[in-house]
Amino acid sequence: MGCNLVLNMNDKGFSVAGYDKDISKIEILNKLSTGKNIKGFPAIEEFLESLTIPRIIILLVPAGPIVDAVLFELQAELGEDDLVIDCGNSHFTDTQRRIDSLKESRIRFMGVGISGGETGARFGPSIMPGGDPGTYERVMPMFEKIAAVVKESPCAAYMGKGAAGHYVKMVHNGIEYALMQLIAETYHILKRAGFTNPELHHLFDEWNNGRLKSFLIEITAAIFIQKDEPTGEYLLNRIADTAHQKGTGAWMSEDAMEIQSPIPVIDASVSQRILSSLKSQRIEASELYNNDNSNGIQINKESLAVDLEKALHFGFITTFAQGLAMLQQASGTHQYNIDIEKVTAIWRGGCIIRASILENILLAYKKQPHILNLMLSGEFSQILDASHDAVRKIIHYSFNSKIPVPAFAASLNYYYSYHSEWLPANLIQAQRDFFGAHTYERTDMEGSFHTIWSETIQ
Numbered sequence: 398m399g400c401n402l403v404l405n406m407n408d409k410g411f412s413v414a415g416y417d418k419d420i421s422k423i424e425i426l427n428k429l430s431t432g433k434n435i436k437g438f439p440a441i442e443e444f445l446e447s448l449t450i451p452r453i454i455i456l457l458v459p460a461g462p463i464v465d466a467v468l469f470e471l472q473a474e475l476g477e478d479d480l481v482i483d484c485g486n487s488h489f490t491d492t493q494r495r496i497d498s499l500k501e502s503r504i505r506f507m508g509v510g511i512s513g514g515e516t517g518a519r520f521g522p523s524i525m526p527g528g529d530p531g532t533y534e535r536v537m538p539m540f541e542k543i544a545a546v547v548k549e550s551p552c553a554a555y556m557g558k559g560a561a562g563h564y565v566k567m568v569h570n571g572i573e574y575a576l577m578q579l580i581a582e583t584y585h586i587l588k589r590a591g592f593t594n595p596e597l598h599h600l601f602d603e604w605n606n607g608r609l610k611s612f613l614i615e616i617t618a619a620i621f622i623q624k625d626e627p628t629g630e631y632l633l634n635r636i637a638d639t640a641h642q643k644g645t646g647a648w649m650s651e652d653a654m655e656i657q658s659p660i661p662v663i664d665a666s667v668s669q670r671i672l673s674s675l676k677s678q679r680i681e682a683s684e685l686y687n688n689d690n691s692n693g694i695q696i697n698k699e700s701l702a703v704d705l706e707k708a709l710h711f712g713f714i715t716t717f718a719q720g721l722a723m724l725q726q727a728s729g730t731h732q733y734n735i736d737i738e739k740v741t742a743i744w745r746g747g748c749i750i751r752a753s754i755l756e757n758i759l760l761a762y763k764k765q766p767h768i769l770n771l772m773l774s775g776e777f778s779q780i781l782d783a784s785h786d787a788v789r790k791i792i793h794y795s796f797n798s799k800i801p802v803p804a805f806a807a808s809l810n811y812y813y814s815y816h817s818e819w820l821p822a823n824l825i826q827a828q829r830d831f832f833g834a835h836t837y838e839r840t841d842m843e844g845s846f847h848t849i850w851s852e853t854i855q
Contacts, residue, residue, distance in 0.1 A: 399457035400426055401519035402484075402511075402543070407433050409542040416444035441470065451478035453536060460487045460644075468495065468506075477503040480532060484509045486645055489567060489652075489731075492560035496528065505532050510556075510566020512748035513545070521545035523748035524553035525569070525740075527562025527733070545747030552743040557733035564727060565740055571649030571663045572720040573750050574642075576613055578666035578804040579712040583705050584617075585800055586791065590696055594631045597621040600702055608710055611752030640670045649723070656730045658723040661811050662716045665803040690799050701794070707787035708805060713754055714781060715808045718771035721758070725769060738762040772815050785812055 403413045403426065412434040415426050423437035430436065438444040445452065452475065456467055464483055471481060481504060483492065492508035499506045506528070513522030524544045526533050533555050544553035556565045587597060601618035605611070625632040646667040653660045672679075721737055728735035741759045745751055761774040771777050788809045795802040814820065826837035836845040 398515050398518045400429065401515050402455075402457065402522075403435055404429065404433075405519050405521070405543050406539070407435050409539075411539060411542075414438060414444055414447045416441055441474070445474050450476065451480065452476075453480045453482070453539075455482045455484050457484050460485045460491070464491070464495070468499075472502070472504065475504050478505060479503075480505040480507065480535065482507045482509050482526075482536065483563075484511050486510075486566065486570070486643065487563050488644075488648055489560040489564040492527075492563045496559060505529070507532055507536075508560050508563040509540075510562045510569065512566065512569055512750075514749065517545065517747045517749075521552070521747050523569075523743050523746060523751070525556050525562045525565045525743065526553070527556045527558065527560055527564070530555060530558075544743075547742075547746035550742065552746040552748070554736075554739040554743050556740065557728065557735040559731065559733060561728075561731075561733035561735055564731065564733065565724065565735065567645050567649050567652075568720050568724050568727075569744065569748060569750060570645035571660065571667075572716055573613075574646040574666040574670065575662045575716040575720075575804060576611075576713060576750060578669055579662075579709055579716070579808070580613060580617055582795075582800075582802045582804055583709055586701070586705060586795055586798075586802070589690070589798055589800055590698055590701055592698065594621045594633065604706055604709075607706070608753065609706065609713070611713075611754070612749060613752075637676070638673060639676050640673045642667070642670050646670070652727065653723055656723070656726050658719075658726040659811065660719040660723055661807040662712065662719060662804050665807040669801075669803050688799070696794065704787040704790050707784040708791045710754075711781060711784045711788050711812075712805060712808045713752065714771065714777055715811055717754065717758055718777070719811065722770040738766065770815070772812075781812060785809065788812075 399415075400422075403415055406413050407430070413436075415423065415435070415437040416439075417423055417426075417437070420439050423439050426435065426437035436447065438447065448454070454471065454475075456464060458464060458467055464485065464487055468481065475481070483495070483506070487508060489508070496506055496508070508527050510525035510527075511518070511522050512525075517523070521544055524540045526536070526540060537553075537555075540553040541551040544551040546552065556562045584597065587600070592600070598618050598621040601614055601621065605614045605618055620633055621631070623632045624630070625635050628635065646663065649660065650664050650667050653664070721741070724735055724740060725737055727733065728737075738759065741755055741762055745755045745759070757776065758771060761771060761776055762768065765774065768774060772781070788805060792802055792806055792809060794800075795805070823837075826835075829835040830837045830847055831850045834847055836847045838844075839846060
């Protein structure tokens with residue numbers, strides 16, 4: 398990804414120097430840069446000397462202690478107004494800590510989220526910078542030139558103060574987890590219903606020409622018909638059913654609990670990815686339980702596909718609603734001052750979660766800039782109201798067929814809960830007061846109250 402970003406920057410007219418402790422990577426960079434204004438250096442001193450002062454240094458290293466180690470190594474060598482930009486997937490709390498620790502230093506520091514993978518880095522990613530707005534002005538022309546472009550607008554914009562850039566990227570990744578899980582559940586249902594790989598390819602390709610048009614649907618269609626060279630079979634059928642994670646989805650779930658912003662579809666997707674990794678336990682458990690899936694249900698494949706398209710669109714909407722609502726909540730809690738309209742705009746191109754639905758979401762925020770949740774949008778409420786029956790049918794069919802669909806179920810539960818005028822939390826308040834004197838609120842008067850409950854339980 399780093400090499401591709403360097404090539405992208407050079408294509409846009411910027412001279413670039415590169416440094417890596419791994420000499421082989423420097424050799425690869427120098428081979429690729431023949432005839433270009435790019436130079437890789439094996440020594441950090443040579444690398445730093447080659448840069449124009451004040452220097453701009455982009456870090457593309459794994460998140461965690463390595464970032465701190467590189468910063469420590471650079472600090473002794475850098476001068477006033479030199480700028481270090483962390484473009485890795487750093488945890489936003491680490492980014493904020495680094496910003497605070499360097500506040501009195503002569504060195505400038507920014508946390509920037511980048512999405513798009515290797516191809517995006519080469520031809521135009523979505524870029525989410527955060528930090529000091531004045532510092533961002535220095536690099537804005539470069540970021541806007543190397544970013545993806547949608548409708549003549551670059552997919553790069555200032556996200557907000559402090560660690561806002563990495564926070565927005567974390568939410569992006571959490572949404573990515575959920576969309577992928579919803580698609581995987583769709584695949585599971587269709588596969589169980591007897592769809593072949595070519596049929597799956599045709600269906601997803603068809604969906605990608607409609608309202609589900611998105612990068613993830615597009616690549617999924619391509620995956621279904623990719624052949625495995627050694628065996629000649631479909632490659633997907635040879636891939637293990639265990640998925641891994643690098644932590645960003647879990648980070649989002651952790652902070653959602655901290656700031657009290659419900660994201661059940663994303664939570665379910667993170668949990669299901671972890672559960673998939675327990676392969677040996679799942680094999681052992683499969684021998685203890687009845688796995689007979691022959692329920693005698695007759696299913697029309699065409700009508701199933703129609704309902705699944707509606708259900709998947711429903712899931713996409715509720716997932717984006719949860720992620721963007723959390724961003725708004727976090728913006729106030731962490732004092733980022735994030736503009737949700739800008740976030741939506743730059744996610745339309747370059748990034749992994751780019752989708753045509755973001756055009757509708759952007760329009761919703763333009764109409765109602767301060768809307769707290771897409772569930773409160775008139776346009777989306779009509780779509781959700783018209784398609785929730787399809788989600789119910791899909792969940793009913795899946796449960797009868799013993800197919801786990803945690804993301805679809807979480808999506809529907811969120812929908813029902815969010816627009817329910819009454820929820821049974823009054824009983825929870827009473828229970829908490831009964832066993833812990835935590836007090837409760839009343840419907841008919843202000844304040845907090847405690848009751849000496851009539852029954853004592855030993």
